[in-house]
Amino acid sequence: MQSIIIDLFQKPGQYKKVAGFILVALLAAFPYIYFNNYYLHIAILVGIFVILSLSLNLITGFTGQLCLGHAAFYGVGAYVGALLMKNLQMNFFLALIVSFLVTGLFGLLLGIPTLRLRGDYLAIVTLGFGEIVRLVFINWEEVTNGPMGLRSIPAPSIMGFVLKERYMFYYLILIMVLLVLFLMNRLINSGFGMAMQTIKADEIAAESIGIYPVKYKLIAFILSSGLAGVAGCFYASYVSYISPTTFVYNTSVTILAMVVLGGLGSLAGSVIGAAVLTLIPEVLRFISDYRMLLFGALMVLMMIFKPEGFWGVSKRVKNIYKLKAGRRHHERDIKSQ
Amino acid sequence: MKSLKKILAAALTMALAVSAVGCGAPGGSGGSGGSGDTLKIGLATPLTGASAEDGKAIQEGVNLAVKQINDQGGIDGKTVEVVAEDDKGDPSEAATVANKLAQDESILALVGDFNSSCTLAGAPIYNDAGIVQISPGSSAEAVTDAGDFTFRTITTDAVQGKYLAKWCVDELGYKNIAILFENDDYGKGLADVAQRETEGLGAKVVVREAYEVNQTDFSTVLTKVAKAKPDVLIIGGLYNETALIAKQRSKAGIGELPIMGVDAIYSDALIDLGGKAVEGIKLTSYFSDSSESKVTQDFIKAYTDEYGKAPGTYAAYAYDAALIIMDGIKNAGADRAAIRDYIAGLQDFEGATGTASFDKNGDVIKEPLRMEIKDGKFTVVDK
Numbered sequence: 001m002q003s004i005i006i007d008l009f010q011k012p013g014q015y016k017k018v019a020g021f022i023l024v025a026l027l028a029a030f031p032y033i034y035f036n037n038y039y040l041h042i043a044i045l046v047g048i049f050v051i052l053s054l055s056l057n058l059i060t061g062f063t064g065q066l067c068l069g070h071a072a073f074y075g076v077g078a079y080v081g082a083l084l085m086k087n088l089q090m091n092f093f094l095a096l097i098v099s100f101l102v103t104g105l106f107g108l109l110l111g112i113p114t115l116r117l118r119g120d121y122l123a124i125v126t127l128g129f130g131e132i133v134r135l136v137f138i139n140w141e142e143v144t145n146g147p148m149g150l151r152s153i154p155a156p157s158i159m160g161f162v163l164k165e166r167y168m169f170y171y172l173i174l175i176m177v178l179l180v181l182f183l184m185n186r187l188i189n190s191g192f193g194m195a196m197q198t199i200k201a202d203e204i205a206a207e208s209i210g211i212y213p214v215k216y217k218l219i220a221f222i223l224s225s226g227l228a229g230v231a232g233c234f235y236a237s238y239v240s241y242i243s244p245t246t247f248v249y250n251t252s253v254t255i256l257a258m259v260v261l262g263g264l265g266s267l268a269g270s271v272i273g274a275a276v277l278t279l280i281p282e283v284l285r286f287i288s289d290y291r292m293l294l295f296g297a298l299m300v301l302m303m304i305f306k307p308e309g310f311w312g313v314s315k316r317v318k319n320i321y322k323l324k325a326g327r328r329h330h331e332r333d334i335k336s337q
Numbered sequence: 338m339k340s341l342k343k344i345l346a347a348a349l350t351m352a353l354a355v356s357a358v359g360c361g362a363p364g365g366s367g368g369s370g371g372s373g374d375t376l377k378i379g380l381a382t383p384l385t386g387a388s389a390e391d392g393k394a395i396q397e398g399v400n401l402a403v404k405q406i407n408d409q410g411g412i413d414g415k416t417v418e419v420v421a422e423d424d425k426g427d428p429s430e431a432a433t434v435a436n437k438l439a440q441d442e443s444i445l446a447l448v449g450d451f452n453s454s455c456t457l458a459g460a461p462i463y464n465d466a467g468i469v470q471i472s473p474g475s476s477a478e479a480v481t482d483a484g485d486f487t488f489r490t491i492t493t494d495a496v497q498g499k500y501l502a503k504w505c506v507d508e509l510g511y512k513n514i515a516i517l518f519e520n521d522d523y524g525k526g527l528a529d530v531a532q533r534e535t536e537g538l539g540a541k542v543v544v545r546e547a548y549e550v551n552q553t554d555f556s557t558v559l560t561k562v563a564k565a566k567p568d569v570l571i572i573g574g575l576y577n578e579t580a581l582i583a584k585q586r587s588k589a590g591i592g593e594l595p596i597m598g599v600d601a602i603y604s605d606a607l608i609d610l611g612g613k614a615v616e617g618i619k620l621t622s623y624f625s626d627s628s629e630s631k632v633t634q635d636f637i638k639a640y641t642d643e644y645g646k647a648p649g650t651y652a653a654y655a656y657d658a659a660l661i662i663m664d665g666i667k668n669a670g671a672d673r674a675a676i677r678d679y680i681a682g683l684q685d686f687e688g689a690t691g692t693a694s695f696d697k698n699g700d701v702i703k704e705p706l707r708m709e710i711k712d713g714k715f716t717v718v719d720k
Contacts, residue, residue, distance in 0.1 A: 037466075041436040138520060149428070149454055150480050239432050239459050243454040243522070245428045281513035282433070285422065292385050292425075 022233045027174055031167040040166040042282055043045065044238060047173035048231050049274040051180050053258035054267065055227030060256070061265035062188060063220045064200030069126030070228055070255045075247025077229025079137065079144060082153045082236040092156030096233050103229025104222045111221040122221075130249055137244035149243025153236050164251035169238050176234065180227060184267055187223075196220055197265070234336060263304055263309030271289050272310045342374050366526050369372060375418045376402055376411075376671055378403070378439040378662055381449030381470075382655075383426035385548065389653045392451055395473050396421055398655030399448050401636075401643055402663065420444055424455050431455035439466035445666055446471070446676050448658040451651070453477035453522050460487045469677045471661060473654035477526045481698045488699040490657045492623070492692065494523075495601045498530030500705050501571070501621050505597055506538040508720060509619075511569040513543045515562045515594075515676035517555075517582060518573030520547040527573035527599065535671060548578065555582050559589035572598045580610035583618065595619065600705075608713055616713070618660075621705040623690040624653040627717050628706065643699045650690075657688030 033039060056070045077099040084090040085099055106129075114125045137144050137175065156163045156172065163169060187193050198206040199213045206213055236242050256276065262273020280298065284291035306312070380399050383392035402416045411417060422438060424431040431450050439446055439462055446469035450456045456475040463470045464484030472480065472489040480489060497578070505511050514535050518524035524547070532542045544565035546558040559582065562570060570586075572579050579602045586592055596615075600622040605616055626637050626647060636656055640648040648656075661680060669679035686693045691703045707717045 036440055038436045038440040041433060045433065147454070147520070147525050148456065148477060149522070151457060151479065235429075239429070239458060240457045241428065241432075243428050243458070245452075245521075246425060246453055285437075291423070 010281050024178065026221025028171075029101045031170055035167075038165050040170050042278065044166070044169050044173050047170075047277045048235050048238075049255065049258060049278050050177050050271050051231040051234075052228055053270040053274040054180055054184055055224045055231070056255050057259045057262075057265065057267070057270045058184065058187075058227070059217075059220050059224040061263075061270070062193065062200060063196045063217055065217055065221065066120050066123040067126045067131075067221075067224070068123050068249075068256065069128075069130030069252055070224075071247045071249065072126070072227040073103045073106065073228035073253035074232040074235070074251065074255075075133055075137060075244070076106055076240075078151070078236040078242050078247065079232075080232030082150045082242055083143065085154050085237065086150060086152070089154075092114040092154075092233075092237055093158075095237075096230055099229040099233035099253065100226040103232070104226030106223030107222040108218065110225075112220045115217040115221060127249075130252055134244055134248055137247065144244070147244060149241060150236075151241050153240045153242065153300065155240070156237050173234060173238075176230070180188055180230075181267060181271070188267065192216070195291050200265070231313075257299065261299065261309050263311040266309070266311045269309050269311035277311070374415055376415050376666055377418050377420055377441070378659065378666075379441075379444045379447030379449065379468075380419050380421040380656065381424050381431065381434045381438060381447060381453050381455070382421070383455075384421070384423035386425040388426040388451055391474065391649075392423075392426070394649050394652040395448070395451060395655035396497060397640070397644055398473070398648065398652035399659040401640055401652075402656045402659035404643070405639065406663050412551055412663060417663060417666075423450075424450050424459075426452050426455060427463075428452075428454045428458035431458045431526045433684055435459035436464035439463055441466050444468070444667070445671055445673060446662045446663065448655055448715065450475065453480055456480055456487070456489075457483060460484050463487065464547075467677070468673050469527060469665070469680060471658040471680075473483040473658045474651050477522055478530075481700055482668060483699075485681075485699070488661075488680060488695055488701070490598075490654045490661070490688070490693065490701055492701055492703055492705070494527045494530050494599075497621050498527055499534050501597060501599060502531060502534030502538060502540075504619075504621070504707065505569060506535050508636060509569070509595075511567075511595070512540050513567045513569075514540050514567070514632065515565060515567035515570045516542060516545045516573065517562065518545075518547055519550050519568060519575065520549060523601070531571050531573065548574070551659045552578065553581060555585050556588065559586055559591065562586075562594075563591045564588040567594065569595045569597060572596060572602065574598075574601065575603045576604040576607035576612065579618070579702065580607050583611045583614040587614070600624070600650050603708070605647055605649070608710060608715075612713075615710050618710045619718075620708050622650060622708050622715075623703055624648075625706050625708055625715060625717055627715065628685070630689075630691070632687050633689045648689075653689040653693045657686075657690050657693065660688055661686060661693075 059065050080102045081095045081099045084095040104196035114122045138147050195211045195216050203213050258277045263269025382395045407416050411714050422434040424434045451474040453475040456472045460483035464486045469486050477495045478493050514526050518528035597617045598620045603622040665679045667675040669675035684694045693701045708715050
């Protein structure tokens with residue numbers, strides 16, 4: 001028994017793998033445990049926001065650039081996807097890729113002039129971009145149908161099989177989330193990810209060791225906006241109706257809150273942040289009028305008592321220190337290297 | 338200090354977990370739960386956010402209708418209960434609320450949503466689940482073909498806009514029209530209809546400008562209006578902005594320009610905010626406290642007794658929607674599909690907003706009233 005526990009501590013990767021496998025199995029079984037369309041809907045929303053907060057974390061958490069217009073990319077993805085599926089009868093999965101490319105292109109165009117500067121210029125530019133996009137959605141009536149929004153957006157289909165039940169959307173978003181998580185995890189732990197985090201820590205130091213910040217910031221920003229577009233495309237196909245009021249500044253702030261509350265620069269944090277901030281308003285429904293008030297109060301309390309988020313830096317760093325300080329086998333590991 | 342933080346954090350998490358469990362239990366049993374001694378009707382309306390004021394009025398209208406039925410002994414001896422959910426005026430939230438209400442099979446039909454975009458977001462879910470939704474406030478034309486289970490007690494912008502255009506051009510003889518509208522689905526829809534209909538009758542729209550909801554300074558748009566020298570100003574918006582526009586128009590040198598609008602500006606708040614400046618504004622409405630209908634007068638009295646204030650137009654639409662649903666339950670039984678068939682065939686239902694029938698699209702057919710503000714009061718007029 002003792003040896004198993006030690007084994008788990010010696011190979012944290014093993015332990016994580018088991019836990020991850022159990023979690024995924026539970027999530028996959030969820031529709032069978034709770035076959036309830038409302039719960040499934042909330043779970044799907046959590047999935048959408050997990051992708052959104054993960055993507056924002058890439059630029060804000062890992063690269064340290066504040067972005068206040070994430071809902072605009074989400075919206076562009078939703079509209080691009082909706083228009084392609086509705087007007088050109090494009091397949092959902094193809095539309096997903098086009099949405100990624102188009103929103104990524106917007107990210108590139110916004111990023112080129114602003115990411116060369118240091119400081120919070122990106123925040124201001126993305127803030128403005130968010131407003132412009134919203135106004136374009138409202139006023140470019142020939143294409144977006146203005147404030148009335150787009151209706152009857154088709155559901156995804158795989159070779160003639162139409163995904164129209166909620167549990168099918170649930171599995172689709174679950175697969176998408178796992179895929180995004182997997183890719184992000186690989187990205188963060190790659191040389192590219194290290195470079196990004198170095199830029200976040202100190203741009204000058206990064207430059208001094210040969211990391212060209214603009215390149216990494218730009219790529220991170222393109223990926224970040226592209227992923228938000230993917231979430232938007234899925235949302236449009238799932239809800240089948242989109243209107244400009246969904247993609248407003250408020251939504252950007254909510255996504256940012258998910259990232260910050262979850263823990264900047266943490267994948268698990270983004271997942272937890274998105275889940276908690278989507279679930280709390282639902283759980284609090286029973287107090288109707290006061291629910292947003294209490295929601296706000298909870299967020300303030302959270303920031304006072306746990307400013308680094310649910311899965312903050314100390315959570316991850318502390319473990320390493322403990323291992324270094326206390327456990328002999330760890331030292332042995334180091335020696336053997 | 339550190340441990341104090343930890344304890345607080347733990348306590349907070351516990352509180353959240355407990356509230357989650359506490360709320361989960363009734364929700365879980367609600368789905369399978371029997372109707373027992375109560376009949377449930379849903380309500381999806383903005384209780385927070387920008388449209389909260391109208392959303393609250395809608396809730397009060399529905400609660401009043403339900404209270405009256407319950408005071409008379411309920412339906413077949415069962416009391417009616419309202420399950421209210423907040424859609425925040427946000428279509429994404431409306432879809433969530435729709436899933437929640439549609440999932441609970443003990444809910445027989447519902448009043449909602451208020452904003453047209455929310456009604457459109459909820460409609461696919463309600464129609465999929467086969468539950469009737471009656472909107473008390475969505476007048477956009479797109480709601481017409483939203484589905485077989487989607488009804489409304491408010492007429493479309495097209496009906497009111499057409500009526501207003503005829504009144505304005507044919508009877509009052511205005512030929513040069515200015516249109517100001519709020520920049521959202523509602524205002525834009527109304528502006529489109531007003532423009533199409535007045536131009537169809539031979540008038541000319543000389544200026545058409547949008548303003549933002551909650552805007553307080555209208556000098557820019559009013560200057561543009563003044564420049565175009567119109568005979569009349571049609572407003573596609575709500576009472577707050579209309580009152581401000583009426584007040585600020587004298588600064589632009591058009592203090593005498595007549596203003597016309599539709600039922601969205603029918604609210605005492607218009608007169609409270611606008612004072613002398615709103616005198617003479619003409620509008621169409623289905624609900625009026627000077628109406629001679631007995632149902633309307635009874636509603637106004639009951640509402641005033643209950644809430645200590647006069648009802649607005651959306652409270653009246655919501656009251657009617659709730660009455661129609663309960664009439665459906667009474668006559669068709671506690672069955673979602675049967676209620677839908679009953680309401681679809683409903684003819685000449687007497688409500689607080691006039692006599693209503695539904696056409697094949699679930700749109701209500703009613704004749705509007707003409708009103709004018711005279712001596713600080715909404716008065717029904719002939720011309």
